[in-house]
Amino acid sequence: MVDIGNFFTPDWVSPPGDMIADLLEERDWTQAQLAECLGYTTKDISQLINGKAPIGEETALKLERVLGSTAGFWLNREALYRTQLAKIESAIASSTTSSSARGT
Numbered sequence: 001m002v003d004i005g006n007f008f009t010p011d012w013v014s015p016p017g018d019m020i021a022d023l024l025e026e027r028d029w030t031q032a033q034l035a036e037c038l039g040y041t042t043k044d045i046s047q048l049i050n051g052k053a054p055i056g057e058e059t060a061l062k063l064e065r066v067l068g069s070t071a072g073f074w075l076n077r078e079a080l081y082r083t084q085l086a087k088i089e090s091a092i093a094s095s096t097t098s099s100s101a102r103g104t
Contacts, residue, residue: 013084015051016077038062
């Protein structure tokens, strides 16, 4: 019998930039080429890909136009990433606090 009470809860998170990087690879594009298409710098694109810069409405619309999917898809992907990241950071903080309280 399968225990459906134990859900897989990863302790990692994948930024929307992973998908951007995959799409660049599929199209054989460089970050510089995407930057030019979006009107951004290569540093901006690097930060998007690495999850350091959030995808806002303007960027989502540009990604929709250049890479496909909808702006809503990109915004949802960003929201899910930031939520999961916050959960992981909260769990780490709770774990650290619990360890300190126990003296470990």
